[in-house]
Amino acid sequence: MPRPLRADAARNRELLLQAAREVFARRGLDVTLDEIARHAGVGVGTAYRRFANKEALVEALFEDQLDRMVHFATSSLHRVDTWDGFVGMVTAFSEQMAADRGLREVVFRNYGRDDRMAQIRERFVPAMEAVVRRAQDAGVLRPDAAPTDLPIIEMMLGVVDVFAEPVRSGLYPRYLTLILDGLRARPGLTPLPVPALTHDEFDRLTLIPPPPGL
Amino acid sequence: MPRPLRADAARNRELLLQAAREVFARRGLDVTLDEIARHAGVGVGTAYRRFANKEALVEALFEDQLDRMVHFATSSLHRVDTWDGFVGMVTAFSEQMAADRGLREVVFRNYGRDDRMAQIRERFVPAMEAVVRRAQDAGVLRPDAAPTDLPIIEMMLGVVDVFAEPVRSGLYPRYLTLILDGLRARPGLTPLPVPALTHDEFDRLTLIPPPPGL
DNA sequence: TAACAACCGGAGACTTCTTCTCCGCTTAGT
DNA sequence: ACTAAGCGGAGAAGAAGTCTCCGGTTGTTA
Incomplete structure (x- = not known):
């Protein structure tokens, strides 16, 4: 001790x-x-x-923040309006991620690769899956969307914010709205031409050496 | 000589x-x-x-490639179906950009900042504007979309590809389709909550020191 | 309030990475 | 066959980041 x-x-x-x-x-x-x-x-x-080094500092900081992200997902399941629940979760994710570049990097580069964070990530996946499935079952989310689309979308929005920040902060909601309009189930949507990443593919991505340039 | x-x-x-x-x-x-x-x-x-240095090499390589991008835009104005023309241009851009990470970086970091490239960029803007306006006048592109949305969208797609490439190449068309579904004029779209970047803001972004991490 | 272990700051040793130069050797061209 | 042009690549020079070490300071205990 x-x-x-x-x-x-x-x-x-x-x-x-x-x-x-x-x-x-x-x-x-x-x-x-x-x-x-x-x-x-x-x-x-x-x-x-x-x-001891930067990694130790990162670990000390981001554990509970990741925890909060999982919480967003599970709590959105209780919203009465299914679409609002879905939008709420994605929006809450985006807000967290947009406000914190370090968080984005922890999520997408799995900084540290240690057990505690791995555990948190393991709770993430089922939570996202549940939200996506519920929205699709209710017929409000396009049926060809997939759980792994959500982190990819967060990544895209994060990049917009990094890029735009020097001249305009808070640009990402524009593109979040655009994408949500594309995610909503509607007649006349174009079928998505490529399958989403599988969870396994996604995990592999976050575990390999960080692709230089986020 | x-x-x-x-x-x-x-x-x-x-x-x-x-x-x-x-x-x-x-x-x-x-x-x-x-x-x-x-x-x-x-x-x-x-x-x-x-x-003399890397910059000279970059310049020697990318001049005509940028030229080709401008060509995509202007030629898409002649397609009979306005929406197809718009989609064609965005798709062609994406294909170029996805196939060439260097090109993405030239476009978004304005590598070199020299006159010749600046001239090309100056022809870019009116071309994009024309395509966007035509599509909006025809009522196929949502009216709150703006010309600067296009490069931002290209950037988002480019990042998806850099990120996904190690385990899956060619993922970006999935998100391109999603975004195009969000760009198409439709009843019941959510108004975009933030104004697009102005051309001036966008130019300033490409001219300032590259935001570390694309 | 004296004494000392714990703690502090930050210069700089070390490492890693990139850019670019220099010079002895090779070769194309007449 | 001669020589100017060109070649390769070791390594100089510089930039950036990580982490250590130690002379001086301060909190704590008695």
């Missing part, structure tokens, strides 16, 4: 976590620990004394 | 251009000249003797 930190050390630890939250959210996971330390107002040495 | 290259030098120049075409297309503009030289089967020294 590690004995408690001295008061100044504990305070610095909190400063670092807070700084990391902000810097990761704005600039992604590729920032240096040096930079986080500077933003926290402590020395690099202090940062490395508290967290 | 530079005097003609010796035969072996001219041949190596072609080898380098060909290698660059392939490597840029597959891996993007961030590959090193060393890598291109290796792929061409010549020494690095040779590469740097022929092209």
Whole structure:
């Protein structure tokens, strides 16, 4: 059992976590620990004394955030209007992801690849599947949509936001709306010409070395 | 007037251009000249003797490719079915972009920022505008779509392809279809909640330092 | 309030990656 | 056969990131 930190050390630890939250959210996971330390107002040495490396810091930060994402999915199942439930989940996902570039990178690059996060991911999949199936059973979601379309869509929206952010923040809802209009079941839709990624394909993607450039 | 290259030098120049075409297309503009030289089967020294730097090589390669993109836009105006014309242009763009990661990066990072490419870009904008307006006047494209939506959509599709490529190439048409279904004028569409980027905003985006991560 | 273990800052050692140069050897062209 | 043009690729130079080390400071305990 590690004995408690001295008061100044504990305070610095909190400063670092807070700084990391902000810097990761704005600039992604590729920032240096040096930079986080500077933003926290402590020395690099202090940062490395508290967290063995950047990965440890990421883990400490994103566990509960991923948890919250799963919660969005399951709770959307209880909405009375099925389409609203679906839209609500996708919108909530997008809001989280848009607000936090680090979160996007954790989700799509599976940063850390450790067990705890893997467990969370395992609860993700059934949740998304349930929401998609419910919406399709109700006839409001186009029948050829698939659960893995959702993370792909989140990725697309995330990129729009990274790209547009320097001149306009909050552009992504425009494209979210567009895509939701394309997802809604309607007469006269064009059948989707390629099958969606299987869950297995998707998992493999997040586990392989990050494709340079998100 | 530079005097003609010796035969072996001219041949190596072609080898380098060909290698660059392939490597840029597959891996993007961030590959090193060393890598291109290796792929061409010549020494690095040779590469740097022929092209002052990577930028010169990029310029030599992408001028006519951009030209072809503009051509897609203008020729789509002559299709009898307006919606087919619109879809044809967007599809042609996507095919080009999906097949060539380097091209995507030239378009969105304005690599080089030189005059010749700027001129081409200037012809791009009116062409896209014309196609969008024609489709909206005919009532087949949703009225709240805008010309700058098209490059944004291309960017989204490009990212899907970069991401999915390691386990599945050619996934993007699925999402292209989805988005086109969302772009088509229909009763019951949700109004797009945020204005599109203006041309000016878009230009500024491509001119500022590349947002790290495409 | 003295004493010391814990902690701090940040210079810089190390590593990795990319760009580009230099020079001894080879070859095309006359 | 001679020589200017060209070749290859080791490695210099620089940029960027990770992490260590240590002289000086501070919280804590007695």
